[in-house]
Amino acid sequence: MLVMIGYASEHGSTEGIARRLGDRLRAHGHSIDVRPLDRPVEALGLYDVFVLGSAVHGGSWLREAADFAHRETDTLARRPVWLFSVGLARVLGGRFAQAGEVPKGVPEIMRALGAREHRLFAGAIRPGHLPLFGRFVYRAMGGRYGDFRDWAEVEEWAEEIAAQLTMVTR
Ligand SMILES: Cc1cc2nc3c(=O)[nH]c(=O)nc-3n(C[C@H](O)[C@H](O)[C@H](O)COP(=O)(O)O)c2cc1C
Incomplete structure (x- = not known):
């Protein structure tokens, strides 16, 4: 299968x-293109499968990821699609978790694309990612800095997708 993994990432996590x-x-024998969603993607129709993910900012996907999903709905809706988000809600809990596991706008995108699943992964944050006032507010809300990515969880999800791809025919 030719799989496009599209991402929107402000700081790289x-x-x-x-x-x-x-x-x-790739280890399962699939051909993989990992591509940023803020640049044009040619020949989208050639991909058999899409995995699309975005960092969460202010409770929503980054604009380029939401724009891509809306702009390419017709093509994406004809293929198996998996979605993921990267944020800190689950890691930090409290007020950060109140926004919920699914960022704003993602349920609508899931419905429009007929996406199979949405996963929320823990991300990373450093003081330099926030403006001075943002750092102050973040600390006051009990925020912590660090790289909270759980690689075992990420790899497990890839294995689950790989297992389902054995059942996808073009
Ligand atoms: C300005 C800013 C706003 C953020 N807003 C949220 C948020 O609303 N919800 C959340 O769970 N995480 C939020 N985060 C945390 C990021 O989603 C997390 O750090 C993620 O790993 C960033 O991904 P990236 O490194 O690909 O940009 C925010 C981070 C920044 C810098």
């Missing part, structure tokens, strides 16, 4: 997860 998913799926 979502890109890292996209690349790790790609490595695992």
